[in-house]
Amino acid sequence: MNQKQVNILFDERLLVDKLIFTGQVKTSWSVEKTLSTLLERTGLRYRRIRKDTYLILEKNDTKSVQVNPLPADIKAVATASKGSDSPLAQPMNPGLVPLQMKQPLDQTVTGVVTDSEKGEPIPGVSIVIKGATRGTNTDANGKFSISVPNGNAVLIFSFVGFEKQEVTVGNRTQLNIALNNDLKELNEVLVVGFGTQKKINATGAISTIGTRELIQSPVANISNSLVGRLPGLFATQSGGEPGNDGSKIRIRGVGTFSGNTDPLTLVDGIQVDNYNNIDPNEIESVTILKDASSTAVYGIRGANGVLIITTKRGKVGPPKVSYTFNQGFNSFTDMREMMNSADYATHFNEALKNDTFVTGAVYVPRYTDQDIELYKNGQDPIFHPNVDWFDVMFKKVSTQSQHNINISGGQTKVKYFISAGFFNQEGLFKDTRDVVDAFSPQSIYKRYNVRSNFNFDVTRRLKLTLDLSSQTETRSGNNGPSTERVVGDIGRASPLSTPGVVDGKVVNITTGSQNNPYVSLLYPGQAGGLKRSYRNYLNGNVRADYDLDALTAGLSVHANVAMQTYNDQQITNTKTLITYLATKLPDGTVNLVPSTTEAQFNFAQVGTFTRRVTAEFGIDYKRSFALHNVTGLLLYNQQKTFDPALAFLIPKGYQSFVGRATYDYNGRYLAEVNVGYNGTENFAPGKRFGLFPAYSLGWVVSQEPFFQKAGFINFLKIRGSYGVVGNDNIGGTRFLYRSTSYSSVPNIYYFGNVGSTYSGFPGIREGATGNPDVTWERAVKQNIGLEMWFWKDKIRFTADVFNEKRSDILATPQTISSIAGLAQPASNLGKMENKGYEVDIAYTDKIGNLGYRVSANLSFARNKVLYRDEIPNRYAYQNRTGQRLGQNFGLIAEGLYNTLEEVNDPARPVYSYSNNKIQPGDIRYRDYNGDGIIDNFDAAPIGFSNIPEKTFGSTISLNYKGFDFSVLFQGVTNVSHYYTRFQKGTGYGQAPPEGSPSYFNESWSVERYEAGLPIRFPRFSVNSNPNNEGSSFWLADASYLRLKNAEVGYKFQPGILKRVGLNSCRIYVNANNLITWDRMLPGIDPENTSTGDTNTEPYPLVRTINAGLNLNF
Template identity: 80%
Template sequence: MKRRILIYTIFWLSCFFGIQEGTAQLTFASVYRPQDGGSSQESATSIIGLLKKLELTYRTTFVYQKELLENKTFSGPVNENDKLEQILERVLTPANLRFRKLKGGGYTILPRKSPKNQPAETELLKTSINQLPEPETDKVLAMNTLASRVNMQSFSTTKPADILIKGKVTESEKGEPIPGASIVLKGATKGTNTDANGAYSIAVPNENAVLVFSFVGFEKQEITVGNRTQVNVALKNDLKELNEVVVVGFGTQKKINATGAISTIGTKELIQSPVANISNSLVGRLPGLFATQSGGEPGNDGSKIRIRGVGTFSGSTDPLTLVDGIQVDNYNNIDPNEIESVTILKDASSTAVYGIRGANGVLIITTKRGKVGPPKVSYTFNQGFNSFTDLRQMMNSGDYATHFNDAIKADAYVTGTVYVPKYTDQDIELYRNGQDPVFHPNVNWFDVMFKKVSKQSQHNVNISGGQNKVRYFVSAGYFSQEGLFKDTKDVVDAFSPQSLFQRYNLRSNFNFDVTSRLRMTLDLSSQTEARSGNNGSSTERVVGDIARASPLSTPGVVDGKVVNILTGSQNNPYASLLYPNLAGGLKRSYRNYLNGNFRLDYDLGSLIDGLSVHGNVAMQTYNDQQIVNTKTLITYLAVKLPDGTINYVPSTTEAQFGFNQTGTYNRRITAEAGIDYKRNFGAHNVTGLLLYNQQKTFDPSLAFLVPKGYQSFVGRATYDYKGRYLAEVNVGYNGTENFAPGKRFGFFPAYSLGWVASQEPFFPKAGFVTFLKVRGSYGEVGNDNIGGTRFLYRETSYSSVANIYYFGNVGSTYSGFAGIREGATGNPDVTWERAVKQNIGLELWMWKDKIKFTADVFNENRSDILATPQTISSIVGLSQPASNLGKMENKGYEGDITYTDKVGSLGYRISANFSFARNKVLFRDEVPNQYPYQNRTGQRLGQNFGLIAEGLYNTWEEVNASNRPVYSYQNNKVQPGDIKYKDYNGDGVINNFDAVPIGYSNLPEKTFGASIGLTFKGFDLSVLFQGVGNVSHYYTRFQRGTGYGQAPPEGSPNYMNESWTQERYDAGLPIQFPRFSVNSNPNGEGSSYWLADASYVRIKNAEIGYRLTEGLLKKLHISACRIYVNANNLYTWKHMYPGIDPENTATGDTNTEPYPLVRTINTGINLSF
């Protein structure tokens, strides 16, 4: 009785105070629940009896006036699996009743039409409460605390007891429990996680509650509770996440569990770039990947790939490259249509298993494989058109002759001679009007020697499919690319120098399930390359000759004859392009790569659950055959006769037709055997790997004909708890025959940890951040690729040297004679470089996984870098042996972010990546300079040095100023138009001691990429921007146009028209360059004046495509069709002079220039059957 009074008192007080505020809060501490065997008025056919049962079934509460429901009955069956409100509507309507849902939960029962004498709803509520039957202790259910409000228009009762939902979350494929899965009440922050057995329990307010089940790598599921208290869920794999191939050394890992620094790109992005090789397709797409394309020559246009910059100043900086787990030397010959993914491993945790080969990072290419299903045939064709991205515009002969005279005039001060112009006004006019094309030629050699457009084409057809026992992928491809030299065989009787590259690709990947436990893999592939072109000079030399040829030196070809107009040395690009010496001709090269890989995997799960073994053998062969046909190029000297006619006199005589054939070959065999272990112990997941790998390369060119070999013992163990706490240990014990016994093997361990904070119970389950992982690694790796010399622990054999011994009297007549001398002494302590790497990374997914962000900070310290000592005097008389002396550090950061979303039919994806890597030489055995700032130790690798330019001298007053430093160059002969240098050391003299570090290194420190992708119905559009920063390059002699002192004269770019002259200075015209000069002058010294900012931003790729509709595809009887147009190297923003590509720059003042980069416009079609 006391308990009942307390209940009613609390309820009434709640209503009273709530009404005073305009709302009433009321809570039941208990609610009356009669037994099924109650009074007759609460029989199975009465509405009151039904409501009691519904309260129990649906965990809710009904408030009503007892008199209102007395003698009210219903007829017909009631399905308690229906929704509650459907039942109430069906039962109450015939009885002229209605219901109202209370805000805090529960329902009140009211008359459908209130008569005038019927009390108001609030009074009904009060009456119903007063007339509640007296509860019996064993018929009372506990309720929650005060929660509901009531006012004059509406009221509510207490929130009913929450429904306790229990269940289990498993994988859909194997039925294994998923520990740490997230269960969140939709629309609220309330949530929980599954335990080690995948079990969970969560309280929900009512049967309309929706639970959201999720786990990283699985598709989300939303389930309405309904009338259930047990909800079991089987989550399906999210193939987009799980099958995003994350390849690690000697295996694979789920990306969500990886603790190393790994980046991956798929085939879709690779084939967007219409290029001949993979390295160019990777540019701008992966954080941590630095790529530089140094030339555009067909078949020789691959990019130089570096992972996280450069960490050594000796030997190779190339990453280790693997195709399907097997090391390859050339990966640019693989058809992009064969590739499934490309992965780069960047930190020690990822590369330690490769030991002495992993210091420069690892690039892993995974090819496509067949999947269970009917045969699927795909055909790809594209036709491209190439043109140069940029070419320098050269001076015409009239301007050239005028400026040559300006140079002679300016040099009169230096030489002390009277100015006499080389070219008369009549000569200049003839150069301009073209009336004497033989002796007054005006030739733009870039236009004459290069054509505007060349063609390239690509075909690929592949078929894939399989059944449970056999799966296959078979591909055949063809690629052809022409160069941009003009075909001269129709101009002169000679071989065509045109560069032509062709490649044929074949690949077959087979997977066999021999038994339920035995699997077999057989991969076969071949790449055949055919090249043809000039043999007499390298392509770089030919381009250099074209760049330095003056427009007036020779008319080129006249009436099918290669004509010179000057005796002696000539710079005739035709002669250079065709056959500059007797060693000219047509060179055809045929290269063939044949690769095979056989692997067996056997599941030992019947003995030990999760245990398996594997073994594989791979062989690669390489063969190169070169055929050279030669004949002498006949050149002619033009001679003008007294009557004005021109006679062409042969300068060379025809030689016998020549033929030569050479060939090289090698082969490599790789063998591997390993034990794999993978097991789940509740919430504990462990994997393990023990592996032995051996490799031998047989090549006749190797020193002493000794095969080159490696041996590796590899171990790896990973552990994770509920996908929340991650740990990994990788160990490589590797050896090579290249070092002395006792120094051949090294131990390289690496450790990494990860924490998936988003799997913690305290992490918000419905927050903005959906995935958060922090990871770190520390380890050691090595590098034995320390140069071409082998067996440095052995002394070098003696050698015969000409003029090594001299006999006679010094100061008078004496002669040198050949003799024998000892080579370098051996160093038994020489070994590989060792790199200690550290990495901290963050992975973040936000906004329903629409935003994905990754960031890494890394540091590397490289020691034992191989170098020849420089501080030992040469008076010792021996070549010094190589020693492990050098030290470097390389550190930086990188990151990438992707945003993916869809609005109606419009889908879009925006991504960006950025990398920064700065190195520093910590120690280099060098002779200390007089001024420490000139030492290379302490500087970046490739740091540019030079004088600091402070503008130009413009007046004689500046030149003759008393405080002007004395120039040690050209006897201090300085005049207006010369470069003003800074006296850095303050000694009053400008000399080499004033050269300091200027600009940046010639290796970029920053690289970045950004892409935008759009899809709308059948259309798609993508654009990739790529660029580099913090990089400087010196202009070459030809690029800065200072070659007037050469004999014969050399050409100058058109932009040199803005060089300093007194007239331009007086007129206030723009001046970009110092004065012209024929003789030696101080302006050619290396200085900041000629150091260019080589940073750039490029539209690397742009593509638009359209997929045919389903209806049209059915009519055509094909499964898919996409047509597209794309472009590569479309446009570049830069700082360098016009006509100079900042990525395609030469170094030094050589006679060569790289083949210019090309822009490709491509059209294509993809068909699937």
């Protein structure tokens, strides 16, 4: 296409309020015809004064025009304007403006811009013609319209948080553009303490996760969704009971051996005690604050880190309705196979025989060959039962379901997000009503969620937010022992102790103590029955922000008031259940005799009501002076909790004065100061408030001019922080500074002859002595971090190294003699150290239509007890000081004794326990201290503690033409757990008898040893034996790698959906706790381990297979 450069001179005042129509101009016209057409009806005319120069005049202007050579400055402008797309140049002579005559704009392009992942329209997208300043923006519905010169024009689409996209128009008049998320996210806004910051300017150690990752896990609560996804977050899920299956969350490990280790948890800036009842569909992001710089504003509550949950809010645009439905099926991640009755009886006889080896007694088997045959053939199911209690008491599959519907949108003045959700989860106990007339002990959890978040722009200066939410939970279960005790009784029930239920009756076959899991579950003869718990949480939060830029630019104030209430009602329905004793009559018939009497039905209800009030007022400042950017915050926060369970019925309160100042020079040099001055009523007057300052610096090296040549590195930031934070939840009782008053105790003193007749008399005893110097724990934290982006931001890398030294940990003095006659009060004596590192790396790219992302994170935190005032042991290696918190101790096992020659080897001392002699089949222990004797002084540190030192996670995600796939691998290392149950289970003589897994069939015996068969466990014994001692034999490496989550989904094409009024539709299938690789014994989940009580066992973890649907209208 031929183009011609011309100069047009005119007085710019002539153009005021002049409109022209360009649609009738054709490119084939001459300049003169074009000007005549454009100036028609404008009252203007043109005159050609040179070959390529035209002058615009009024039609009634008849003055002659003198033609002189063009001034030099106009010639320069005309020359410089060649090839420029700018239609106007700045006037060089008063009243005259040289104008480039552009090709008429004769092509209009319209379209819609959407989010490539969500399919939702994006308002406010900038659209400009490449090389020109002309442009437009999308409206609230993502629509746009723009005129372009010709088909060669290139349109640039850009929006914060999305990748810039360039599109050549061609011969199209309709363009529908899908923008991809911008992987850099450097302008992402991070939620921090009492405010927000741009990610590029943050100097603290902060990690965050969005709602998309959270809802990929089909779990009931948020804590389980976070596992493996954030560096620095350590999580352990110890049980799978519905409504009680949340993970224990720690940030950067453990820093105290006395106080609480949980992080401070906030929802939209307000502290909450339970965040696992929030519907994940309501959440926008979860952020963890890890170093002193980011947590110092919380001062006395910031030592364990901070977890901040931000809920969704409305955005400008038409109403958007989203509905999500999930249907899931749960089963245990692992279940051990139990020993049958015939094997159990055989091994019991074997245990009796083993015990005669050293006693010389005559071996008399308890079970005859006929008994064992009856256990095998099942012809006498009542008196010779063969019960697999895990199979009898648990079902294979249970169900869960989840619904959520939310609507969001708004205009400039009002924006809203409203959500309602329902979650239902059943446990895996079988419904006992199928076999016995009793209440069902099944664990059932239901949750109802409602949330409404409103934003009001009342005036240009005044903005209000109003947040209301409610969570209602119902739990149903047995009213007897704890679920852990019931599971423990199932796990330790022998297969031959009782048939369980016969003809709808709970039956025992012997009197006295025995283990019938139905007895534990239904609790007959006592307050057995059904317990229902109703818990309701109501939360309200009102905030006002007022802009004071009339006083000075960047100044504003805000005020916030929040109220939280918690109502807990427990209802119990009890009815004593009759148990029966089975006896065999002479004619061979079975007689069931009631052993308990039936009682009437009982009903009871108890409840508690708790409320918390939070008030806050703050002054905010944010301003830029050329390349200098500063922010400031001054804030007062007060919180008071009213709880009838609090000691002395005195409300628990906090007061905080907070300050923050940040500075950055051109986004290159960063500095931040945070300070909290906080107090609580829990300490003595004069000890209640403390100052907690923190400082941090950052250097964005990639902003330096010299760094522009760095090539493959696109972004590089170095940051560091130092500060002091505290922990007021130090353990012990409330108000430790107060002495316990003297109290009257009945029957505290006894007079008379012991062993014959004596009586107890009431008296007064002295209480505990208070310590007015008790105060909070003090943590000094240091952190150095590095953030890098490589190869056009395809690789993102973050690394942090941290060190914490905590002092003033509450401990009871041990080195003061008890001769003082009074227990010493607890004091702030303890010291600990916790240090480690974190690494987070992600690679994102696209090949054609295939997009993919691979990420991995690794966290390491090792603690050490520096001081705890313990009495020194004879051997230093047995001191807990200097060890990890929770370090396991025990004898070091070196295999088994197999022959008498090995037992009697004089060069190898043996260990005698409770005067029982060592014999073949027993564990061989190491003489750790080398004194020639095996005893308790040989117990040394073994393995690790039960708190993982390393945790890691890795995600792989793919998307291709509407299909998406993702997997999350998660695991831990440097962690050990005792097989407490099995350590004691090798002694069959204990009552009630222990249930044994089938792999105990590989226990030592003379026959197995001589036959060369595999041997995994020591010999069985009815009597106590040295094999029950705590040792490395029973200590397991609890490291594991788990396929934590997997999901595959498909998003239907928009064209199909519009016919039925849908914006998007996605179907998916996902799974949680799918596969686990570990070194534990079969049937034992490495997270699901006992805490040491042989009578209890955690409710097993569950695997969930889930199908879901998401609709957006």
